[in-house]
Amino acid sequence: MDWLSKNLPYLMAGISVGGQYALIAIGYTMVYGILRLINFAHGDIFMVAGLVMVYASTVMPVYLAIPLVLVVTVVIGFVVERVAYKPLRSAPRMSVMISAIGVSYLLQNLALYVTGGLAQQYPAIPWISDTITVFGVTTKRVTVITPPLVIVLVAALVMLIQKTKIGMAMRAASKDFETSQLMGIRINSVISMTFIIGSFLAAVGSLLFFSNYTGVTPTVGAMPGLKAFVAAVFGGIGSIPGAVIGAFIIGISENIIKGLGWTTFSDAFTFALLIVVLIFKPTGLFGEAANDKV
Amino acid sequence: MSENVLKVEHVTMQFGGVVAVDNLNLEVNKGEIVSLIGPNGAGKTTAFNVITGVYPPTNGAVYFQGKKIVENHPQGKMRRQYLGENEGKYDHVIAPTPDRITKLGIARTFQNIRLFKSQTVFENILIAEHMRRTSNLFTATLHLNGAEERQMRQEADRLLHIVELDDVRDELATSLPYGKQRRLEIARALATKPSLLLLDEPAAGMNPQETDELTAFIGRVRDDFHLTIFMIEHHMDLVMEISDRIYVLDFGKLISQGTPDVVQSDPRVISAYLGVQEDE
Amino acid sequence: MKKQTEAFVSVALIAALLIVLFVLERVIPSTSMLFTVLKKGAIYALVAVSMNLLNGFTGLFSLGQAGFMLVGAYTYGVLTIPVDQRANVYMYYDGGLIQFALHPILAIVIAGIIAGIFAYLIGLPVLRLKSDYLAIATLGFAEIIRAVFQWDKLGPLTNGSNLLRNYPSYKSVLFYFAASGVCIALIVLLINSTYGRAFKAIRDDEVAAEAMGINLAHHKRIAFVVSSFFAGVSGALLAMYQTSIQASMFKSAMTYEILLIVVIGGIGSITGSCISSFLFIILSEWLLRFLDSELVIGGFKVPLLRSGFRKVVFSIIIMIIVLFFRQGIMGTKEFSVRGIYNRITGKGRKAQKGGAADE
Amino acid sequence: MKKKIVSALMAVSMAAVVMAVPAMADTVKIGVYEPASGDNGAGGKQEVLGMQYAHSMTPTVEIGGVTYDVELDIVDNESSNDKGPSAASKLVSDGVSVVLGSYGSGVSIAASDIFKDGGVPAIGVTCTNPQVTQGNTHYFRICFLDPFQGTVLANFASETFGAKKAYVLTKLGDDYSTGLGFYFTKAFEELGGEVVKGEFPEGNSDFTSYITDAKNEGCDVFFTPTSTEAAANEIEQAAAQGLTIPLLAGDTWDSNVILNAAEGKDVQIYVTTFYQEGGNPEFDEGIKEFINSDSTNLANNGNDDTVAAVSAMGYDAYYTALEALKAAGSTDPAAVNEALWGVTYDGVSGHIEFDQENGDAIRNSAFVKVANTESGAWDFVSEQTISE
Numbered sequence A: 001m002d003w004l005s006k007n008l009p010y011l012m013a014g015i016s017v018g019g020q021y022a023l024i025a026i027g028y029t030m031v032y033g034i035l036r037l038i039n040f041a042h043g044d045i046f047m048v049a050g051l052v053m054v055y056a057s058t059v060m061p062v063y064l065a066i067p068l069v070l071v072v073t074v075v076i077g078f079v080v081e082r083v084a085y086k087p088l089r090s091a092p093r094m095s096v097m098i099s100a101i102g103v104s105y106l107l108q109n110l111a112l113y114v115t116g117g118l119a120q121q122y123p124a125i126p127w128i129s130d131t132i133t134v135f136g137v138t139t140k141r142v143t144v145i146t147p148p149l150v151i152v153l154v155a156a157l158v159m160l161i162q163k164t165k166i167g168m169a170m171r172a173a174s175k176d177f178e179t180s181q182l183m184g185i186r187i188n189s190v191i192s193m194t195f196i197i198g199s200f201l202a203a204v205g206s207l208l209f210f211s212n213y214t215g216v217t218p219t220v221g222a223m224p225g226l227k228a229f230v231a232a233v234f235g236g237i238g239s240i241p242g243a244v245i246g247a248f249i250i251g252i253s254e255n256i257i258k259g260l261g262w263t264t265f266s267d268a269f270t271f272a273l274l275i276v277v278l279i280f281k282p283t284g285l286f287g288e289a290a291n292d293k294v
Numbered sequence B: 001m002s003e004n005v006l007k008v009e010h011v012t013m014q015f016g017g018v019v020a021v022d023n024l025n026l027e028v029n030k031g032e033i034v035s036l037i038g039p040n041g042a043g044k045t046t047a048f049n050v051i052t053g054v055y056p057p058t059n060g061a062v063y064f065q066g067k068k069i070v071e072n073h074p075q076g077k078m079r080r081q082y083l084g085e086n087e088g089k090y091d092h093v094i095a096p097t098p099d100r101i102t103k104l105g106i107a108r109t110f111q112n113i114r115l116f117k118s119q120t121v122f123e124n125i126l127i128a129e130h131m132r133r134t135s136n137l138f139t140a141t142l143h144l145n146g147a148e149e150r151q152m153r154q155e156a157d158r159l160l161h162i163v164e165l166d167d168v169r170d171e172l173a174t175s176l177p178y179g180k181q182r183r184l185e186i187a188r189a190l191a192t193k194p195s196l197l198l199l200d201e202p203a204a205g206m207n208p209q210e211t212d213e214l215t216a217f218i219g220r221v222r223d224d225f226h227l228t229i230f231m232i233e234h235h236m237d238l239v240m241e242i243s244d245r246i247y248v249l250d251f252g253k254l255i256s257q258g259t260p261d262v263v264q265s266d267p268r269v270i271s272a273y274l275g276v277q278e279d280e
Numbered sequence C: 001m002k003k004q005t006e007a008f009v010s011v012a013l014i015a016a017l018l019i020v021l022f023v024l025e026r027v028i029p030s031t032s033m034l035f036t037v038l039k040k041g042a043i044y045a046l047v048a049v050s051m052n053l054l055n056g057f058t059g060l061f062s063l064g065q066a067g068f069m070l071v072g073a074y075t076y077g078v079l080t081i082p083v084d085q086r087a088n089v090y091m092y093y094d095g096g097l098i099q100f101a102l103h104p105i106l107a108i109v110i111a112g113i114i115a116g117i118f119a120y121l122i123g124l125p126v127l128r129l130k131s132d133y134l135a136i137a138t139l140g141f142a143e144i145i146r147a148v149f150q151w152d153k154l155g156p157l158t159n160g161s162n163l164l165r166n167y168p169s170y171k172s173v174l175f176y177f178a179a180s181g182v183c184i185a186l187i188v189l190l191i192n193s194t195y196g197r198a199f200k201a202i203r204d205d206e207v208a209a210e211a212m213g214i215n216l217a218h219h220k221r222i223a224f225v226v227s228s229f230f231a232g233v234s235g236a237l238l239a240m241y242q243t244s245i246q247a248s249m250f251k252s253a254m255t256y257e258i259l260l261i262v263v264i265g266g267i268g269s270i271t272g273s274c275i276s277s278f279l280f281i282i283l284s285e286w287l288l289r290f291l292d293s294e295l296v297i298g299g300f301k302v303p304l305l306r307s308g309f310r311k312v313v314f315s316i317i318i319m320i321i322v323l324f325f326r327q328g329i330m331g332t333k334e335f336s337v338r339g340i341y342n343r344i345t346g347k348g349r350k351a352q353k354g355g356a357a358d359e
Numbered sequence D: 001m002k003k004k005i006v007s008a009l010m011a012v013s014m015a016a017v018v019m020a021v022p023a024m025a026d027t028v029k030i031g032v033y034e035p036a037s038g039d040n041g042a043g044g045k046q047e048v049l050g051m052q053y054a055h056s057m058t059p060t061v062e063i064g065g066v067t068y069d070v071e072l073d074i075v076d077n078e079s080s081n082d083k084g085p086s087a088a089s090k091l092v093s094d095g096v097s098v099v100l101g102s103y104g105s106g107v108s109i110a111a112s113d114i115f116k117d118g119g120v121p122a123i124g125v126t127c128t129n130p131q132v133t134q135g136n137t138h139y140f141r142i143c144f145l146d147p148f149q150g151t152v153l154a155n156f157a158s159e160t161f162g163a164k165k166a167y168v169l170t171k172l173g174d175d176y177s178t179g180l181g182f183y184f185t186k187a188f189e190e191l192g193g194e195v196v197k198g199e200f201p202e203g204n205s206d207f208t209s210y211i212t213d214a215k216n217e218g219c220d221v222f223f224t225p226t227s228t229e230a231a232a233n234e235i236e237q238a239a240a241q242g243l244t245i246p247l248l249a250g251d252t253w254d255s256n257v258i259l260n261a262a263e264g265k266d267v268q269i270y271v272t273t274f275y276q277e278g279g280n281p282e283f284d285e286g287i288k289e290f291i292n293s294d295s296t297n298l299a300n301n302g303n304d305d306t307v308a309a310v311s312a313m314g315y316d317a318y319y320t321a322l323e324a325l326k327a328a329g330s331t332d333p334a335a336v337n338e339a340l341w342g343v344t345y346d347g348v349s350g351h352i353e354f355d356q357e358n359g360d361a362i363r364n365s366a367f368v369k370v371a372n373t374e375s376g377a378w379d380f381v382s383e384q385t386i387s388e
Helices: A004-035 A042-059 A060-086 A093-116 A141-163 A164-175 A179-181 A188-213 A221-233 A239-258 A263-280 B044-053 B078-082 B098-104 B121-132 B135-141 B146-162 B180-192 B208-225 B236-242 B262-263 B265-276 C004-029 C033-058 C065-080 C084-088 C104-126 C131-149 C151-158 C173-191 C195-204 C205-209 C216-242 C252-265 C270-285 C289-293 C308-324 C336-345 D002-020 D040-059 D082-096 D103-120 D147-161 D175-190 D207-218 D228-239 D256-262 D281-291 D295-300 D309-328 D333-340
Strands: A131-134 A137-140 B004-015 B017-031 B033-039 B059-064 B067-071 B105-107 B194-200 B230-232 B245-250 B253-260 D027-034 D061-065 D064-078 D098-100 D122-124 D140-141 D165-171 D192-201 D220-222 D247-249 D271-275 D344-347 D348-354 D365-372 D377-386
Touching: A004 A137, A004 A141, A004 A164, A004 A188, A004 A221, A004 B208, A004 D207, A004 D271, A042 A060, A042 A093, A042 A188, A042 A221, A060 A093, A060 A188, A060 C308, A060 D333, A093 C131, A093 C252, A093 C308, A093 D309, A137 A141, A137 D228, A141 A164, A141 A188, A141 A239, A141 B253, A164 A179, A164 A188, A179 A188, A179 B194, A188 C336, A221 A263, A221 C131, A239 A263, A239 D207, A263 C104, A263 C131, A263 D192, B004 B044, B004 B230, B004 C084, B017 B033, B017 B044, B017 B230, B017 D140, B033 B044, B033 B208, B033 B236, B033 C336, B044 B194, B067 D220, B098 B105, B098 B121, B098 C205, B105 B180, B121 B146, B121 B180, B121 C195, B121 D147, B135 C173, B135 C195, B135 C270, B135 D344, B146 B180, B180 B194, B180 B208, B180 D122, B208 B230, B208 B236, B245 B262, B245 B265, B245 C195, B253 B262, B262 C216, B262 C336, C004 C033, C033 C065, C033 C173, C033 C195, C033 C216, C033 C252, C033 C270, C033 D082, C065 C104, C065 C131, C065 C151, C065 C216, C065 C252, C084 D002, C104 C131, C131 C151, C173 C195, C173 C216, C173 C270, C195 C289, C195 D333, C205 C216, C216 D365, C252 C270, C252 C308, C252 D295, C270 C289, C270 C308, C270 D002, C289 C308, C336 D061, C336 D333, D027 D040, D027 D082, D027 D309, D040 D064, D040 D228, D040 D281, D040 D309, D061 D309, D064 D082, D082 D103, D082 D281, D098 D309, D098 D333, D103 D122, D103 D140, D103 D175, D103 D333, D122 D309, D147 D175, D147 D247, D147 D365, D165 D175, D165 D207, D192 D207, D207 D228, D228 D256, D256 D271, D256 D365, D271 D377, D281 D295
Parallel strands: B033 B230, B033 B245, B105 B194, B194 B230, D027 D064, D027 D098, D098 D122, D122 D140, D165 D192, D165 D220, D220 D247, D247 D271
Antiparallel strands: A131 A137, B004 B017, B004 B059, B059 B067, B245 B253, D061 D064, D271 D365, D344 D348, D365 D377
16 A cells, blocks of 8 residues: 555556647647648647636636637647648648748747746646545546546547548548549548647647646647657557557656656656667557558 | 579568569579569569569579579568678678669669659769769768769760760759650669669550660660660560560469460460459 | 869858958957857858758758757867866866866867767667658657756766856857858768769669669768768857857757758758858847837837747748748759859850759 | 848848937946746846836936946846857847846856856846856856855755755756755755755656655655746645645745745745845835836736845846946946946845955845745745854
């Protein structure tokens, strides 16, 4: 029992962070699956969702602010795709990636301008932010509800992709972009839908993440974003379950590393893990192998 | 036994569950033009890729001028296994990466033309000279290899002249008309000074006149450069006119072989190409 | 125009530039912002060109530049801090491990070599990866290097989380131009050599390049190590320019900045990288700074101007370039004496690939 | 086309630069080298507020018989050792006579040689790391130093809480944080205590594992000299995890960011600082009025009118600079530098006088405050002095 109460907090923190990474990672993996684009701005969309909540909660009650955050984030995700990525559809992949870096830069600088560069305190969301005790460990309720919520959302997403028409179109587009276009799939709406889903999940992730870690700064999205991307690569990019499992593995191992006293290397370890996986299994844990056509 | 330049022995290539090439055996003799034909997806290009070291085969071996150059490895991880350090352990040469195959004297062209897009015709040819350099990184960077560099350029120009592309020397490779791009790709392969040339559908997408020109060109190249040619082709006119022997591949398996006349009258070949009779 | 004339004019232009700088240094006070941005611009030009060698000329998408700059900067700092200053700088680590100091020029070269060695070791596993995977792996390595250099246990060598400073540095802008110019010239020579042609072949088509007898692994490694060598050198120059360094400066944001410079200049254009790094630095560090302070003209307070606005404007400019001027300033062309000559005389338009700016 | 746009942009920005330079008539420029963004943005802004208030009180100075208008030339060093030097170069190139700042030791050290090369003296306001002034003749400072502060905190931990074991959490790559952590550790171990170390990387917002470490190790105090940005997260998570041991921190935590984060939570927070509100009622009242008079000022102070110690320090720094200008009798930076060695000034935060070795203020007392989580204000605990 003593051992449990000593070590459970690491595990709980790991699972909770992992769940939040997972929600961001899905956005990366879906976009990459279809457009082969590392959407560097995704982490910043997550940050913007946090800021919107900060400002929204000052003028309206939380139960109105939450839906507003979800809507605004989705709109931002949609607009970013239309403005910054769609015009580059035929351009080399490097250009699109640069555009993503540009958007990330812009969002961060806008946030810097709006906040004046100061950390904003995230509002406490009733119930979610309450402190509770699990197995003698004190923590916030959000830590406990994150994993089941992630699983529910992922299950819903998988259902959507397997059963609905738009989901089918998404799968087709990620299998073969050009052919699916020829088959009459409206590729632009599929891509928009991907960004909408990705941004929505990032917004949910931001609600959970910032309820736990309440400081919102312009660069706060960068590291979780990068780690979520690592998680997506780790799990095999393009694979949603892979991204989720990758995210949990990264969240947990990062906290174990801290628990072992190697705090200096908690971030470095994530990247080391990534490189090891890439070398021994270049397509990630659950990715499909693709042979270059010669 | 006649002197065979290329010998493919029991080569099988599997991708996951798909058997692209199944126990392929063939030989190409010195000075011959041999064609490999078969319906789409028969595994012809895969066979080329195995010979040139792009894929390590699942099983079997490839011999070039009597030396084993490619063989299977239990784990299929031949590349890693044979990169350099194990070379001394064999009395034959193991050269699994494409660049080493090229250095041994096998050059190839590609089904979907793969020229260096951003470079001129001349530069495309010149690149082949790189593998024969005697300069190292430092002497080359500091341009201390003037004599070598001049020689490289002369060689490239000479070749351009032979293949009659010197009038478009400084054009971008991709700005050439289709037929000339094909010819350039062959010229580029010739620049590596091969003794065996693999051509992957050299006449694809050509009109009859261009095809005729190509036929003459291939014949001339063989004679001028004392080459052996092994070629994949769909244009039957071209194949029948130029080939000394033909191999026919279907679903990865060799179904027929012999001189053009023999193959042309082989019922298995006809059914493979027309496909439907047996099913009905 | 003859080749010799061309070379002569180029050299003359460079000499003229150096003379102008030399004169400027004697006319304008040395503290002027002009020299600050010129120095930084020269350093960034070098690192941008080194990144271009990889991303633009070899087609390897690497995002590890900041990491190699860090290695170079630290190597320089660690090796050149005067012995009598070490107790002061390494105050938490009893004066540190190393108790000698090298000549700055020697240290710059060693900085490049150490960065090259790091690149060689990192390249062994990661260069087998393709495109985005390579990018993310190199980015990861840069992050790992950063953590390692800040590690407490390496403190006697790297000073841990603390700044390295008090090392010698050259003040003259001429030095930065000369050092950076020599390095860029070497890169240009490399690109124009038979190795450079091999790099470009790999960029255009790996499979075809391999079929031309080019050993992919070997050449990618050469490009990676050479690029990192020069990134290390530019790191050392940056250390010199900044007068103090710390691992936390070399974040992925720095790599992104360099990548933007390369893209704005035109991927695959050396002169483009140089021009855009000067533009980038001058705009962001100097000319746009006024956007950060409130401005009142004739009693009218200009709206929006306050701290942070500079960066917003700057990132919007970048987005406009990325979206509407995809080729960057130069595309893949080079700015050359011959190009200008041909432009003026109207000669050789057709056959020239490396023409002048925009046609 | 592209070229035209680029040149148009250049022309516009050039024009704007020219317009931005006001007419110079008997003006003396004081450079303000402070962070307005990044980790230390909040503190930097409060420090600048103190200077701006002082400037509003005394906008002119008499130098050598001529009355000069004082102009504050404020640049943002972005709390970054990378961007700092170019901001510092901007000040030098603008021709300031003396520089004030910065909040945060790292950026001050990073810019130190830029000021030296430019021949401009600088007055450190709240940068407490010894390296800022060590071994140079142009950097002065008006606050106490980390060896002192670390010792005060170690003594305080040991005396007040009887602490035997302390958890020290510092930020990787932050000179201030690791420096103060180092001095605390040294002093605490000399007192017979034991220290458990933790380090967090840049951009980290998850502190739960560090807090769990501290709990598991059975530490008596949690010492965390960090920026306020990390602090808000730490407090939040310490409260959520029910960390019962007191949190100790240095001068950076004396900020209403901390008070806001701690309000209504079950945490004990103790900080050492330069000034305690109420120490000089006249100053308190004046600056509160100044803060409340302008919405920007109010926002810069974190949307309330709590007087931050750094504002008091900024205020004193401004007047110290004026004293130096008067003593120098010239706006020439070299003369100001020379004069600074002899400057004394009685400010709201106490008597300021520089030692003749490094140019550090001779200070031997610090205030210890505790965050009142109910009223959201600082309560005075004690004034700690160390006599050597």
